[in-house]
Amino acid sequence: MELFRLGQEIKILAELDGQVHEFDTKIHSIDADEISVYAFYKGQDLPCEPGFDVEILFTMPDAYYSIRSTVLRTESDADHLVVLKGVQDRINRQQRRRFFRVATRLRIAFAFLGFEEGKKQKIVRSTFTKNISGGGLYFYFEEPLRLGEVLPIELFLPDEEQPIEAKGRIVRKDNVTKPDVMLNAYGINFEKISESDRTKLISFLNRLQSRVKQS
Secondary structure: OOOOOOEEEEEEEEEEOOOOEEEEEEEEEEEEEEEEEOOOOEEEEOOOOOOOOEEEEEOOOOEEEEEEEEEEEEEEOOOEEEEEEHHHHHEEEHHHHHEEEEEEEEEEEEEEEOOOEEEEEEEEEEEEEEEEEEEEEEEEEEOOOOOOOOOEEEEEOOOOOEEEEEEEEEEEEEEEEEEOOEEEEEEEEEEEEOHHHHHHHHHHHHHHHHHHHOO
């Protein structure tokens, strides 16, 4: 399977001033040992000092991939390119069913069929995740939901103007006892989410984990 294609959008993670930063870019050309990407893309300038270590993030239909790479040089032509070392033996592949899970509190909104004011209708509710991965999420919720039900979901990431939109199926239901309240806990698997939104979510979780490791 070819991992890269011309025009493919990817994410670049780079550590600057002790913090991990994320940059969007697009592949311009592919050679046996090199990948050239656009240095300026979507209003962002890539760090392009030769010798600079970066991480390439992207998704394929079967899995999520990350590759450690190094800036080899820049090419100041009309497109202003950054040339990265293509290192096939440093690929980290995670099957989509085995995304790493992060315990974090993110706001979600979702809709489901229920009874309100004596009528069966679509109800919209908001709550927070208990943990989340690139493949799904887990949350507490007082109202009953059905196993197997597919929910339209909006997931709100910090500093992002637009929410991530997905459809998720309820695959797990737990009963959780808290002081003075009995809660339901639900596990959701994403059944429909754009690759760009999934990559955005995984990149956010990567940054979150990096900050935890540094603290």
